[in-house]
Amino acid sequence: MTTGAVWLATWLAQGSAGMQWEPQASGTTVRLRGVSAVDGRVAWASGDKGTVVRTTDGGATWTRAPVPDAEALDFRDVDAFSDRTAYVLSIGAGDRSRIYKTTDGGAHWTLQFTNTRPGAFFNGMAFWDERHGVAFSDPVDGHFVVITTEDGGATWKPVPEGALPAALAGEAGFAASGTSIAVHGTSHVWFGLGGSVARVLHSADRGKTWSVAPTPLATGEGAGVFSLYFWSPMAGIAVGGDYKQPEVKTGTAALTLDGAGRRWTVPEKGLGGYRSCVAPLTREKKPWLIAVGPTGSDVSKDSGRTWEPLDRAGFHAVSTPPRTRDTAWAVGEEGRIAKLRLTDAAPAPKPEPP
Template sequence: MRKMIFIMLIISVLGSCKANKAVIQNPVYSKIEVDTLWNGKISCRALSIDTDKVWYAGNNGSYGYLSLSSEANFNGTLARESKKLEFRSIAQTTKYVFILSVENPALLYRISKEDSQVKLVYEEHHEKVFYDSMQFFNDSEGIAIGDPTENCPSIIKTADGGATWQKIPCNALPELADGEAFFAASNTNLISKGNKVWLVSGGKKARVFYSGDKGNTWEAYETPIVQGGTMTGIFTADFYDESIGMIAGGNYEKPEQNFQNKAITFNGGKTWALVAENQDFGYASCVQFFPDSQGKAIISVGATGIFYSNDSGSVWYKLSDDKDFLTLRFINKNTAVAAGKNRIVKITFKE
């Protein structure tokens, strides 16, 4: 009798494990539903989800937000004398949204969520200045990175909620190789999780720079992503948590090339393994992990379309031939907002 009870308990436990496994298994999406949120003359690489709004920033000084709940939209334009501003970086705190222009002079604006008031909070003049990406760790501390004006990354930080920013001196930053820089493809070459931050490079070298203390100290990790050319390397990255991360990119000048262009890590970026070599997508502008997917489900947008994987990047499914999307952010586990050439859309993933 006791033996029979013991066997029944084992069967019950095994059945429970199978049930739990089925619960966390990621769906295989076979199609997408696309709803246009906004059409207009814009090139947009910077998105940020704010509850029921999506904030955006793009070329020609364009910025604003689009409602995800049928409320009014807001569209604005920023200009600096006769210069056409281009924004490729966006980040937010509870009260403010920040957008950062790329070229000389680099201009960082703070926008109030309450009344849309705009204030210039940082300005940098240098013939080589070009800012690529920006993140906030919390409501007080933020960081932005740009191409080198010397032999190190250009990094500015704030500790007062974005009211003021300071550039970090080169002697406190890692040295870059000659011809190594960053790509402002989708505001995704700077990723933060808690106090940890990763920065990915391209050009002559394709490396991952890691800091465990919000950018105060750095380590450099090699990657197998294609490198050596002006437009080769890592264009985008995402981390599901502090261990699981994905990098992608490739050769911008050979967008169909689908080898040495995507890799995954399970140890926080120390080592990387190539996935789907000579298969699936070529040049990628943006990769993002699906929420609540245990780090297995990933989406990619870029020059060969929209691709999806539910097994950490080993196999990918093509969901669309649309090559116009440059960046994407998730609203929830099966809905995202994407932007690129002349439109911003909501994408719903369907099985």
């Protein structure tokens, strides 16, 4: 390694603004794609081979919460509400798309939904509260497939096809982190798409009526919107890009500030490449954003207008506690789990290059 490369690696390893990823022992080596932080001590993660793990001590220990007869399933999404209650969603064609729920910390699971519609492939779910949720699938025969629950998942009902805009040829969703669907408040929901176009659909009434808008994110077979986060009904961010070209920085992020995602614009300074998940973060008593992907992570201190690199470690998903947003967990390949350590000390000054 050259002297210049050593200097750069040292600087990058310091993290951004007093932040650093600290690896944790997950107890598994499978690919993890879903993560849900409840608070500073409780978090759940999910992934391939029916894997679900949970921590209740801030990540000092992670324990398995096995789902019966699910070894062949890939749990791309987990939404947790406490150390006891969590939902997981598996992806795949046909009956591989399922939703399970536990109310006793993973000791027992209830199968709540199994897809029976030919051609459907569910990508993610989101919840307004513990009883009210929504999930979406790739289009089938030119129609989007959306289901909702109002009773804690005991029943999931399809949204009538006529309520949704028509799907375009070559349009599909992505299940990289289970976060290409997002909710806000008690009724707003958005989900993002890719392929031939990179659009975002929005409903302000829990799926009864919908609108749709294009975004400037990359398009193509492996490109589009991979993750969404809205901090108000008026403002939000979409991240993604082309997962087949993860180093490409263009077409990886877009902002909407005009209400419900009708118009999307490109940030002034963008992400370091394709990113599969974005989440809010409270730092220095201000709202920040953090985005992760296979080539690294980035942070924004100004609601997504400008971004700076945090670390080169690759992750698939990131989550922060909904009430405090003061820490983050990220998950990735080979059972990788890391917790973001926030320090009060001022960041080390950037060293002068040799």
